[in-house]
Amino acid sequence: MSSALDELRGLGKRLTALGLRDVEELAALNERQLLALPGIGPGAVARIGSFLAARDRKLAVDPYAAYECARHSDTARDAELRSYFLCDACRNAYSSDAFSGLAPEWVSGERIDGYCGNCNELLVVRLSQWFACGTCDRVMRSIGRSISSARFVEASWARSVKHTTEYRLVETDPVALRPRGKRSDPERKPTVDFEVHTPDGQVILGLELKSGRSALPRDGVGTPMSQFQLDTTDCDDITTAANTIAAPVLLVHAQVIGRAEAPTERYVGVGLWFARPWEMLDSLEAVRQRPRETRDAAYFKTKMFRPFSEIPAYLETELEQDRRRMTDEGFPPLYQR
Numbered sequence: 500m501s502s503a504l505d506e507l508r509g510l511g512k513r514l515t516a517l518g519l520r521d522v523e524e525l526a527a528l529n530e531r532q533l534l535a536l537p538g539i540g541p542g543a544v545a546r547i548g549s550f551l552a553a554r555d556r557k558l559a560v561d562p563y564a565a566y567e568c569a570r571h572s573d574t575a576r577d578a579e580l581r582s583y584f585l586c587d588a589c590r591n592a593y594s595s596d597a598f599s600g601l602a603p604e605w606v607s608g609e610r611i612d613g614y615c616g617n618c619n620e621l622l623v624v625r626l627s628q629w630f631a632c633g634t635c636d637r638v639m640r641s642i643g644r645s646i647s648s649a650r651f652v653e654a655s656w657a658r659s660v661k662h663t664t665e666y667r668l669v670e671t672d673p674v675a676l677r678p679r680g681k682r683s684d685p686e687r688k689p690t691v692d693f694e695v696h697t698p699d700g701q702v703i704l705g706l707e708l709k710s711g712r713s714a715l716p717r718d719g720v721g722t723p724m725s726q727f728q729l730d731t732t733d734c735d736d737i738t739t740a741a742n743t744i745a746a747p748v749l750l751v752h753a754q755v756i757g758r759a760e761a762p763t764e765r766y767v768g769v770g771l772w773f774a775r776p777w778e779m780l781d782s783l784e785a786v787r788q789r790p791r792e793t794r795d796a797a798y799f800k801t802k803m804f805r806p807f808s809e810i811p812a813y814l815e816t817e818l819e820q821d822r823r824r825m826t827d828e829g830f831p832p833l834y835q836r
């Protein structure tokens with residue numbers, strides 16, 4: 500037994516005064532217990548850490564430590580085991596692309612015929628668990644709906660637009676779970692979700708897709724929303740994207756609802772609408788802060804939306820005029836304060 504704590508000088512004296520007699524007793528404590536001692540702050544804990552490391556020792560593991568969120572690779576107080584039904588391909592993609600190679604904490608041995616929470620296909624799925632914080636869990640649970648929404652737009656386009664070679668729909672930025680922070684990368688330029696290409700590859704139109712559970716008038720399921728809200732930053736991104744592709748951008752809303760396929764859930768697109776940017780400002784009702792959030796949102800009358808079944812008519816009779824307007828006057832303002 501050594502009383503080597505003296506080598507920590509003043510700090511050693513303080514620890515001795517607190518009743519700690521030697522390195523053994525010090526190393527038996529964890530960081531949280533040390534910080535709870537009077538006069539011991541993060542600086543002292545760091546010094547104790549190096550002191551112990553020099554003796555091939557370290558502080559005890561805290562049995563109540565916060566877990567590390569798999570997606571943002573850092574501890575988070577609200578990180579806990581979260582469960583997802585995933586097919587093998589999506590589970591592997593989560594590990595390799597979004598969680599820096601981190602394998603799931605646990606995967607069920609049971610193989611279930613059900614809908615994958617990510618790709619939304621009917622496949623063999625297994626319950627898969629990772630530690631995730633509340634924010635990342637919400638993002639992960641929104642991906643299945645977004646992917647299903649994109650497939651719904653493609654299917655609706657193929658069904659309504661007969662000349663799909665003349666108007667080729669191209670998904671530019673396929674939805675996938677990304678590591679935290681990638682999407683808010685300041686270098687990342689806003690893009691539209693879909694571009695419409697002519698046979699010679701010219702971009703003549705963009706579609707910006709928003710998905711939600713609610714309907715708009717004249718299509719969909721359930722009571723239509725009375726107002727459509729869009730973050731002002733989303734409006735700004737649409738404007739930037741339109742200027743980048745030098746073509747009009749339509750705002751598209753997809754109603755995607757969940758249907759139980761126990762124990763999994765299938766997302767189904769049940770309504771689709773679009774709005775012309777030149778009709779948005781006329782329908783603006785207010786710009787104000789979203790409830791309980793700091794972000795500003797623009798609130799629009801839902802009459803600016805038309806059912807997606809009217810898209811062929813738009814392409815035939817209005818697109819050319821909108822493209823000319825875009826060239827002559829630029830993209831219109833979507834909101835004003």
Ligand SMILES: [Zn+2]
Nearest residue numbers: 586589615618
């Ligand atoms: Zn999948």
Ligand SMILES: [Zn+2]
Nearest residue numbers: 568571632635
């Ligand atoms: Zn997280």
